[in-house]
Amino acid sequence: MKQKVVIKVAMNGQKSRSKAMKIAVVSGVESVAFKGKEMDEVEVIGDGIDAAVLTSLLRKNVGHAELLSVGSAEKKEEKKNEIVYAWNSYPYESVVSHYPIYPVYNRADSCSIM
Secondary structure: OOEEEEEEOOOOOOHHHHHHHEEEEOOOOOEEEEEEOOOOEEEEEEEEEOOHHHHHHHHHHHOOOOEEEEEEOOOOOOOOOOOOOOOOOOOOOOOOOOOOOOOOOOOOOOEEEE
């Protein structure tokens, strides 16, 4: 059964967020998102997550951490103000071409030289 754990962590900047992300991504975790008004809440969704151990690790390595909620992740809530980071095994998997694509019109009445 999937569960959703929300932990409020005192983070100072991007370095603290990346450190919290590395700690939160453990086996069984499907997604990690930063939520809240100040992006100080870490929402972890996965299977078999030990919320107390995760809170303790965040408290030791990042800053003051407070466990806000633990529940099932069956409902999809409305996304308002969050940052979601995706971890791909190959970073160039979805490379988009930066060259413009112009439509080609094949008209019978147009000149074939131009």
